[in-house]
Amino acid sequence: MNYKKIKKDNYTLHLINTDRFKEINVSINLTKKYNKEEAVYLKLLEKVLISNGTKKYRKLKEISRTLENLYRSDIGVRFTTFSTNMTFELKLNLINPKYTTKEMYTETFKLFKEVITSPYIKDNKFEEKNFELEKENLIKSIMNIKDISEVYGRIKFEEIFFKGTPYEDNNYKNIELFKQIENEKLYETYKKLFTDYKIDVFIIGCLEEKTLENLTDDLLKNFKQTINIDNVNIKIKNKETKETKEQTEATQSNLFLGLTIDNITEDEKNYTAVLYNTILGRMNNSVLFVKVREDNSLCYSIGSSFNRYTSSIVIDAGISKKNYEKSLELIKECLKLLEDKKEVEKNIENAKKTLDISYNDYYDNINKIVNYYYINEISYLPSIEERRKRINEITPEEISEFAKKIKIKNIFLLEGVQNEEN
Amino acid sequence: MKKINYRNGETILKEKLDNGLTLYMYNTTKTKNFYITVSTHFGSEVMKYKKNNKTYNVTLGSAHFLEHRVMDFTKNKDAMEKINELGSIVNAYTTYNGTNYNIFGHTDIIKNLELLFDRVFKANIKEEDVESERGIILEEYNMYFDDPYFILHNTLNKNMFNNSFIKYPVLGSIDGIKTVTATELNRLYKDFYNPSNMFITVTGNFRIDEVLNYIKEYTKDLKDTKTKAKVIVPKEKLEIKTEYEEIKMDVNEPKIIIGYKIPVQKEDITFKNRAIIGILLSNLFSSTGDAYEELNNLGIKRNNYGIDKVDKNIYIYFKASTDKTKEFIDIIDKYMNNLSITKTDLERKKRSNISGLILNFEDIVQIEDIIATEMFNYNKILNNKEEEIKSITLKDVQTLLKKINLNTKSIVIINK
Structure with a gap:
């Protein structure tokens, strides 16, 4: 396994070259200091970004069918908190083109770029119906946490044990904030992905490094990096048992x-x-x-x-x-x-x-x-x-x-x- | 040793030992670890069997209880100590079709094999250990029955089938857990844990000759029973027991499951036909499909489906968490009554399925899981899946669709 870190003007590229895997995994990790209000928006953006469709592929099923045609490649979005910081991760998985066709590098990156940079937007809003459905769905999913007692028990415990730290926060507790999410503000949150985050790109697999570096440069050419991350160590404030x-x-x-x-x-x-x-x-x-x-x-x-x-x-x-x-x-x-x-x-x-x-x-x-x-x-x-x-x-x-x-x-x-x- | 070759260049080795035990090996230097499993074709589907002209009823949940007691590392402190000295991880699970015992390790494979084999091939279940295990299994049972989705499935199975094993969960029943005896468990062990009913799988980083020789040596004295236990499969009626049931439970949002019981001829239960059904459903109900889109547009986003085989039936279910249960039923009905696929969609799905096969050999646990699942379902390793999928034509789809009767359906809803 060979690791290479390349500092670019607007992002850091991490190339992990290994013949251990037959797939190639590209993760764009956008990181910034945790903020409850923005975290709520990012959680919904995780659901909306792909299902919203793009300028070229207006419906989710068109994106999914294109991915299947690209030898079952996969594009995913994931929002997580990382101690005092939060991470919005954009992910592409593809079978190494040496097992399919060489064009898969450019074809999958083209679609990845389309999903990330060209969502279908009208009047500074995501597609209205999809936005409402995703919002309603997310709220219901969060409320359903109560149906699984082990999960519900854990978040209730964490609210007490981690009081005063970002770990006390959870979607269930923040449900009222989710209900207040507005489409225009979601679009504003989306636009901040291009300006407000520390950007790291991790590419792992048996890599054609130069090809992937050029494709990533192109994908991120309109992104600007801002480093605003917090010390990850937290002190629990509980005094008494x-x-x-x-x-x-x-x-x-x-x-x-x-x-x-x-x-x-x-x-x-x-x-x-x-x-x-x-x-x-x-x-x-x-x-x-x-x-x-x-x-x-x-x-x-x-x-x-x-x-x-x-x-x-x-x-x-x-x-x-x-x-x-x-x-x-x-x-x-x-x-x-x-x-x-x-x-x-x-x-x-x-x-x-x-x-x-x-x-x-x-x-x-x-x-x-x-x-x-x-x-x-x-x-x-x-x-x-x-x-x-x-x-x-x-x-x-x-x-x-x-x-x-x-x-x-x-x-x-x-x-x-x-x-x-x- | 027989080589089972795959089109992607991978090979699984197979050796059938004199006593009937089958061994599968997949060797790779890509990892430092290895994974060893011993499986038996004895799962919770066995409810009654005949041996030496005597018929035995099996207490519900016995296969799972037996798994807990065969894997007695925790009661056998000495063996557990040895496992921990090796840093290995032991586990076991029971399904309807079989039981699997496994060790994931990284050092001294021979010692790991010995420790696992000593448990699985030399079990002796004592009454006091059965007593102490009841509490643990009852806790496990309670854990599952707190999950509304588990209750949904369990009720559907009970309502759709009249006599089949699937009426009961793998864990059995409270009564079964409370009443099963060491005598019965030892008898089941003797009748079903014999070499010709079992298989060993070793995947990962190891020396083939060393492992093969050890397994041959260890198992040479294991004798297959002269008389085989003959499982009595209850006759299942076509009609279902209950078509519709509503359950009251403290859930945040209603949950629904719709099940289709599709009787087919034994010869039609093939990998290819299952693949065709998988493709048909995926084409409509996955994110590439029109049904998925229609459900999404109604806000029914938390839904999924599954396909299984129960005796001579193909069993398909759709479930969702939604308050729009009527709309869910209507949409599922509409698309299930018009199952079809275009040539373009079929070719895309075939390509997608074949692509998935490329990644089948990335992980040693996954490789073992594929072997065990195929053995439990088909009693053979399927190394021609790529060809089978490639060979699917629209005509094959239409032929199968003509044989499918989608009239046998049941619905369960959990409401607050």
Whole structure:
């Protein structure tokens, strides 16, 4: 795999040349500081941009049929938040032209450019009917989050745990803002894509580099770059431990615990916390899995995840409401257990091996590779091999000392009130 | 060893062992990892079977329960410890057609094979382990039954079919989970987990000779049962049980599913015919189609469809989250009653399907999944899919359409 970074006047081109994949993936990542009001518009723009049609292809089905004719190429739009920043991603996937025809480079880029730069616009608005339908659809989709209790439980938990940070925001909470979206303002938001963002283009595959560079230059020739990104690291502002419950019309209950880490160092963020979290709730026989599920049959699912930007860990479990107290007690025991070096010794080498396999998987996954280079453009993430090396050096003492820095800040139960049939 | 060659230059190796066990291997140096699976053609579709002149009823959900107990790494601490020392990831799943046990690893493939084989080929289920597993499976059951889409599918299956296995979810029933015994699970294991009913797949980075020799050595003493269990497939009537049902549930927006049960002759259940139906539906109901556009224009955007095979029926469903359920039914009806395709659209769809095949060999888990799915559905590997798709003509489409009866339909709606 050969990585090349080329700084252009108006964007940065990242070429990742590898013969590992038969497809070519082009991602134009537009990044700027998170702003709630604009984020709401970008979320709708994600839905509208392709379905709106273009000057040449007035209907979505014409675009879709053209893509099928281009050997099932794909164009996608995705809006995500990245800690304190937000990303509007425009994506093109094509089968490497060496397996189809050479013209596919120019043909797919022509369509990609048409979709991005020439949407059908009338009176400074997107096509009115499609706009209204997409807006209504998005609002309904967001409201439907409540139908899936695990997802609903997570966002309600995050509103509490991440209060005062961009992570507390979610579409469900911002539903009134979605209802107020106006077509003209959506078009204004669209126009800002050409002027207000940091622009990075990642192209991965077995590449004809010069051809792709020229095509990208042409595609972005009317874009101007503005660098306005924020420090990605956030401090969680919770002072005291809180326990909250909410009820839902479900059978299963969802338990979430938010953990903060006192005075976390950069080294701990990059390595120790990752290994700790693997032992706690990621590996096959993680401490949580064995104690809560296997030894006590209290849940079907349990796990944990570490967020490096908020220096926090979230534990989640699908449980029966009658098992709430017992599950909580066992989770607390698991956290305490890892403060003991001897307990850590039992799992640490296995956790390192688990991480090894996931690091190997990185080389097989286009999205993971692109994401690594993207994160390094906005923040810093050590390379896979640096992570593998340093994690292999971590001792049980380091993990047990790290465990002592962890505090439970929030406990949230989304309680299923339907009768359980067990 | 037989080579199964694909037009794109890829090759899968096949070896049939003396005891009837089949081995498939796909070797590549593009990845550092490997993926090993052992599968049995025993899934939740088996509700009754005959062996040695004795008929057995199978407790609902037994195949899935058995999967939990065969993959007993977590109860077998020693084996789990060894798996973790290797850093491998273990998993298993049950479908209606079969059960699959897998390990994703990166170091010492022989040790991984041994650990997986020791579980799958040497299972011995104890009553106390069955008892402790019930709670976990009941939680899993509750998790699924909180999902309105799962309820929608489950109710449709129950309403469309009279006697078929698909009336019940793979997990079975609360009663089944509560009552299945270790004795029954051990009997099912003995009757269905025998070599000629199973296959092994190894994909990824490994030495072919080393893996082949080990598998031959390990499995040489596994004896196929002399008497095969004969699955008794209940006779399914053409008519459906319930044509329409409304369910009350606390959902934000109504959900609807429409199912078509299309009986076909056994010889018509082929990859080519499934591909034709896939093309016909995609041409109308994917983003390239007129039906998709019409639904979108009414604001029915959150919808999708699927095709499956249930016994000797092709089963098609359409589902949506919408308050315009009547309009949804009308549009689906209108297009389903006029299924057709032009030559231009057919050629475009064929080209698109063939393009998809180029990317089939990118990921070792996906390759295994294709092998397992084809084995579960057709009991063979389909290496001629490209030719089959290329060969589809308008005449083939018309011939199949003449055989299809779309009158057997059922609808389920979930309302607040």
